[in-house]
């Protein structure tokens with residue numbers, strides 16, 4: 001399958017998320033996808049080890065979505081099998097005191113992955129053109145310029161050796177209702193429910209518009225956005241894993257050459 005069909009082409013001002021299916025399965029059968037997903041995650045783990053051994057470059061994975069779309073479960077399913085040594089995960093919440101004393105990228109840059117690492121952003125600098133735009137947390141004249149700053153920031157990361165790949169987990173408003181209801185119905189999931197999620201849900205249209213603009217304006221050749229149909233979770237996992245393998249393989253990661261001759265060394 002050509003995963004390119006899920007990639008957002010550069011140069012758009014706004015995309016229409018309505019034209020992207022939320023419960024697409026890519027024509028795959030679930031049992032086939034599940035078996036393949038296991039192999040793909042094994043392959044990601046192998047490539048992660050090479051990346052760590054090479055120690056020269058890194059990969060930044062950005063995950064964004066509406067509440068309840070499955071960011072946490074994607075992280076667990078696709079990235080859970082990786083070696084924790086070589087993985088960094090940052091979950092971005094609303095900026096706290098000292099973070100607010102700086103520009104919006106300050107705290108983000110500090111968490112970009114070190115050389116050799118895969119870095120996951122659960123939410124990210126995109127919140128600064130999503131929730132910030134929807135809730136008017138800063139003036140429009142400020143957030144409007146942030147798309148450009150984000151593109152430039154990601155270009156800097158790429159130029160300095162970080163591959164950047166961004167996933168928008170795409171679900172419908174009905175699906176969100178189901179997921180939020182599950183959090184209410186299951187006592188073990190109550191901790192995941194926040195009454196404020198309903199305030200955000202009421203702003204669904206505004207969030208959607210903010211995503212349509214953000215994704216379009218910041219999908220570039222080297223830092224692409226992928227729209228992941230996320231209602232069939234097994235397909236979501238398969239597609240994210242597949243794109244991760246493709247991204248890592250395209251980097252042509254090289255194991256470092258030893259500066260000694262292993263054959264000449266005798267261990268007594």
Ligand code: ATP
Pocket residue numbers: 067068069071072092093094095122123124127128131132137192194
């Ligand atoms: P879950 O889906 O499991 O609830 P979550 O990602 O929503 O996980 P929360 O702790 O519930 O995690 O929410 C984090 C909150 O932080 C979100 O409401 C998000 O909009 C907010 N946030 C993140 N970054 C920023 C930012 N730069 N400015 C303002 N709010 C932000």
Ligand code: MG
Pocket residue numbers: 067194197
């Ligand atoms: Mg939440």
